[in-house]
Amino acid sequence: MHLSIFLSSLALLPLGVHSGVVETFQSKCANLAHTVTAEAKYDIHINIVEYLPAGSVINHTADGTNETCSLFASPTSLPVNICRLALKAATSNSSSIILETWLPENWSGRFLSTGNGGLSGCIQYSDIAYATKFGFAAVGANNGHNGTSGGAFFHQPEVLKDFVWRSLYTGVVLGKNITSQFYGKDKCKAMKSYYIGCSTGGRQAWKAVQSYPELFDGVIAGAPAIASNGLISFFGYAFQSLGDNSSDTFLDTQNWETLHEEVLSQCDHLDGAVDGILEDTRKCKPNLTKILCENTSRPGCLSQAQVSAVEKVFSPVVVDGQVIASGQQHGDEVRMINALYGPLPGTWLEEYFRFVIYQNLSWNRTMFSLQDAAVALKANLFNVETFDGDLRAFRDRGAKVLHFHGQADEYLPVGNSDRYYDLVAKTMGSSNAELDEFYRYFRISGLGHCFGGPGTNYLGQHGGTAASDDPDDNMLMRIVEWVEHGKAPEFVRGTKFVNDDPAQGVAFTRKHCKHPKVNVYKGRGNGTDENGWHCV
Numbered sequence: 068m069h070l071s072i073f074l075s076s077l078a079l080l081p082l083g084v085h086s087g088v089v090e091t092f093q094s095k096c097a098n099l100a101h102t103v104t105a106e107a108k109y110d111i112h113i114n115i116v117e118y119l120p121a122g123s124v125i126n127h128t129a130d131g132t133n134e135t136c137s138l139f140a141s142p143t144s145l146p147v148n149i150c151r152l153a154l155k156a157a158t159s160n161s162s163s164i165i166l167e168t169w170l171p172e173n174w175s176g177r178f179l180s181t182g183n184g185g186l187s188g189c190i191q192y193s194d195i196a197y198a199t200k201f202g203f204a205a206v207g208a209n210n211g212h213n214g215t216s217g218g219a220f221f222h223q224p225e226v227l228k229d230f231v232w233r234s235l236y237t238g239v240v241l242g243k244n245i246t247s248q249f250y251g252k253d254k255c256k257a258m259k260s261y262y263i264g265c266s267t268g269g270r271q272a273w274k275a276v277q278s279y280p281e282l283f284d285g286v287i288a289g290a291p292a293i294a295s296n297g298l299i300s301f302f303g304y305a306f307q308s309l310g311d312n313s314s315d316t317f318l319d320t321q322n323w324e325t326l327h328e329e330v331l332s333q334c335d336h337l338d339g340a341v342d343g344i345l346e347d348t349r350k351c352k353p354n355l356t357k358i359l360c361e362n363t364s365r366p367g368c369l370s371q372a373q374v375s376a377v378e379k380v381f382s383p384v385v386v387d388g389q390v391i392a393s394g395q396q397h398g399d400e401v402r403m404i405n406a407l408y409g410p411l412p413g414t415w416l417e418e419y420f421r422f423v424i425y426q427n428l429s430w431n432r433t434m435f436s437l438q439d440a441a442v443a444l445k446a447n448l449f450n451v452e453t454f455d456g457d458l459r460a461f462r463d464r465g466a467k468v469l470h471f472h473g474q475a476d477e478y479l480p481v482g483n484s485d486r487y488y489d490l491v492a493k494t495m496g497s498s499n500a501e502l503d504e505f506y507r508y509f510r511i512s513g514l515g516h517c518f519g520g521p522g523t524n525y526l527g528q529h530g531g532t533a534a535s536d537d538p539d540d541n542m543l544m545r546i547v548e549w550v551e552h553g554k555a556p557e558f559v560r561g562t563k564f565v566n567d568d569p570a571q572g573v574a575f576t577r578k579h580c581k582h583p584k585v586n587v588y589k590g591r592g593n594g595t596d597e598n599g600w601h602c603v
């Protein structure tokens with residue numbers, strides 16, 4: 068097996084002749100450790116260099132990946148032959164990153180960086196593998212710390228700086244350098260550089276576009292955790308508004324189900340299709356007087372106090388007359404509340420204020436008030452807010468950004484993305500058509516946070532979410548088409564698989580409109596006919 072791979076590489080891919088010896092991909096990979104140490108300006112330490120043929124499975128736990136990263140680091144099966152290089156690079160005298168660089172044998176001439184999630188220091192291996200499948204030389208870094216906890220930031224400003232921008236930046240500079248050392252400077256002269264990321268990865272995307280526009284030619288920014296200080300504060304505000312189960316503002320599961328049914332009965336048909344998916348969540352402004360207990364004996368009816376609490380969760384959060392966060396969007400109340408009461412939002416809130424803002428271990432979520440939001444915004448450490456609207460430098464070098472956000476995002480309200488688009492338009496004095504030249508925004512109906520959700524949620528936006536390799540169905544191929552062939556997307560097609568399982572076949576597809584257009588259904592039946600939808 069190994070011998071035949073060696074021989075076929077030797078026969079098909081002689082990469083260069085060095086000291087009279089034909090250099091194979093594998094021997095070149097083995098030599099990489101030396102060349103990289105010699106050339107890179109960062110203080111680096113090589114952890115792993117190995118040639119891995121397609122079909123190999125990497126057990127990240129065995130490689131020392133922190134056990135809390137298991138969600139992001141289930142064993143990765145390699146789609147193609149790669150040279151893998153994992154290294155540690157110092158970013159300051161008290162911080163460092165771990166960087167994975169996967170260099171495919173059949174290289175497309177492109178480079179790509181992946182991003183991270185939550186407060187985590189977890190490399191998203193499935194995204195790296197996804198990119199190598201298309202021939203990208205792909206990198207991913209651990210965002211400056213190991214494991215999912217924000218505890219790593221406690222009294223460690225350099226580690227926080229890595230999280231805000233420097234891990235991504237260092238990984239890209241180093242990754243491009245390694246890529247061009249490996250394939251040869253000449254071959255890399257015309258190399259195009261891409262980025263794909265969602266959630267915190269979407270925030271990292273915008274950080275690069277706003278502040279380091281030289282890094283990428285094409286960027287996919289998914290469900291970005293931008294306006295970060297307000298966003299994290301929103302979770303505290305929502306908990307405070309709803310109270311705990313001893314409070315008269317608290318809603319139990321049946322209350323949320325009744326609310327959701329009422330919302331759908333008032334809003335689902337507004338787009339022309341009754342299918343449980345809202346094409347424009349902004350149009351959904353339910354009147355809840357019908358489910359007030361004083362008006363109905365319906366099970367799960369709400370008191371006036373509960374309705375007032377609900378209205379807070381679905382309205383913008385205002386501090387000192389300024390909107391600091393968008394409220395949640397209607398349409399998926401039950402998934403949203405399960406996520407809000409799940410382990411993540413409370414942990415993000417608590418860890419952010421405890422370890423980052425106050426550096427006080429006795430701070431807990433029950434202490435939150437909007438005054439804390441004001442403190443976080445004022446501190447805005449290393450500009451983690453990532454909400455600058457001037458994108459001229461990025462635009463002027465011809466780079467492109469594809470921004471998407473699920474309208475059924477159960478964690479990060481889509482309104483924050485709407486506000487950002489408007490901010491860019493206002494800051495740059497640009498019309499929608501002018502922004503379209505380099506920045507296109509897609510509000511994806513029925514998409515949850517980065518993936519999942521009731522709608523057509525396979526868009527090629529992540530490892531494991533590609534319905535096909537056609538640019539119409541695949542955001543990664545889309546951005547390449549736009550950057551390299553000038554074919555800008557008018558829509559992004561999503562695919563719904565039966566039970567969200569590709570093995571069970573396609574349930575239906577839908578073309579998602581480019582903002583500010585929205586989908587309206589004029590077809591037959593319940594909206595599953597892709598051609599029945601029109602962007603208006």
Ligand SMILES: *[C@@H]1O[C@H](CO)[C@@H](O)[C@H](O)[C@H]1NC(C)=O
Pocket residue numbers: 126127128129142
């Ligand atoms: C991965 O490696 C760990 C530690 O060596 C081991 O406990 C685990 O069983 C391995 N997982 C798989 C799927 O092989």
Ligand SMILES: *[C@@H]1O[C@H](CO)[C@@H](O)[C@H](O)[C@H]1NC(C)=O
Pocket residue numbers: 160161
């Ligand atoms: C670490 O770096 C900082 C800032 O560059 C410097 O002030 C400090 O002296 C350095 N500490 C050590 C131990 O080298």
Ligand SMILES: *[C@@H]1O[C@H](CO)[C@@H](O)[C@H](O)[C@H]1NC(C)=O
Pocket residue numbers: 173174175201202
């Ligand atoms: C190499 O990748 C290209 C696409 O980048 C693909 O068309 C071609 O089939 C691949 N060749 C091999 C030998 O895998």
Ligand SMILES: *[C@@H]1O[C@H](CO)[C@@H](O)[C@H](O)[C@H]1NC(C)=O
Pocket residue numbers: 130131132133155163165211212213
């Ligand atoms: C993260 O884990 C790697 C081993 O995978 C280790 O080399 C590195 O020092 C750790 N980084 C930090 C900041 O603890």
Ligand SMILES: *[C@@H]1O[C@H](CO)[C@@H](O)[C@H](O)[C@H]1NC(C)=O
Pocket residue numbers: 133134135213214215216217218
């Ligand atoms: C793994 O991550 C957790 C949570 O971030 C952290 O508490 C723990 O120290 C890490 N383990 C190692 C070995 O670094």
Ligand SMILES: *[C@@H]1O[C@H](CO)[C@@H](O)[C@H](O)[C@H]1NC(C)=O
Pocket residue numbers: 106107108243244247248252
């Ligand atoms: C890599 O970086 C080093 C240090 O900045 C530089 O000397 C070298 O030319 C770079 N190599 C390539 C191929 O870009």
Ligand SMILES: *[C@@H]1O[C@H](CO)[C@@H](O)[C@H](O)[C@H]1NC(C)=O
Pocket residue numbers: 312313
């Ligand atoms: C209220 O919440 C507490 C803590 O989460 C839980 O222990 C208790 O069972 C809940 N009470 C009711 C009536 O649901």
Ligand SMILES: *[C@@H]1O[C@H](CO)[C@@H](O)[C@H](O)[C@H]1NC(C)=O
Pocket residue numbers: 342343592593594595
């Ligand atoms: C929509 O209609 C199709 C065909 O009539 C049916 O198979 C499907 O289950 C319906 N979907 C929904 C969400 O009602």
Ligand SMILES: *[C@@H]1O[C@H](CO)[C@@H](O)[C@H](O)[C@H]1NC(C)=O
Pocket residue numbers: 354355356357
């Ligand atoms: C809500 O509906 C009730 C009747 O059910 C109506 O009296 C009230 O004016 C409506 N409120 C708004 C804001 O439209």
Ligand SMILES: *[C@@H]1O[C@H](CO)[C@@H](O)[C@H](O)[C@H]1NC(C)=O
Pocket residue numbers: 356357359361362
């Ligand atoms: C429900 O109750 C509210 C407040 O008491 C009242 O204003 C409204 O008209 C009632 N709506 C219906 C449909 O009875």
Ligand SMILES: *[C@@H]1O[C@H](CO)[C@@H](O)[C@H](O)[C@H]1NC(C)=O
Pocket residue numbers: 427428429430
């Ligand atoms: C930490 O927070 C607690 C509770 O608010 C407070 O009593 C204490 O003084 C704070 N500690 C410091 C060092 O600020």
Ligand SMILES: *[C@@H]1O[C@H](CO)[C@@H](O)[C@H](O)[C@H]1NC(C)=O
Pocket residue numbers: 429430431432433434
């Ligand atoms: C949070 O802090 C408050 C005030 O110090 C304290 O009363 C409460 O028990 C703490 N809650 C938890 C869950 O630690």
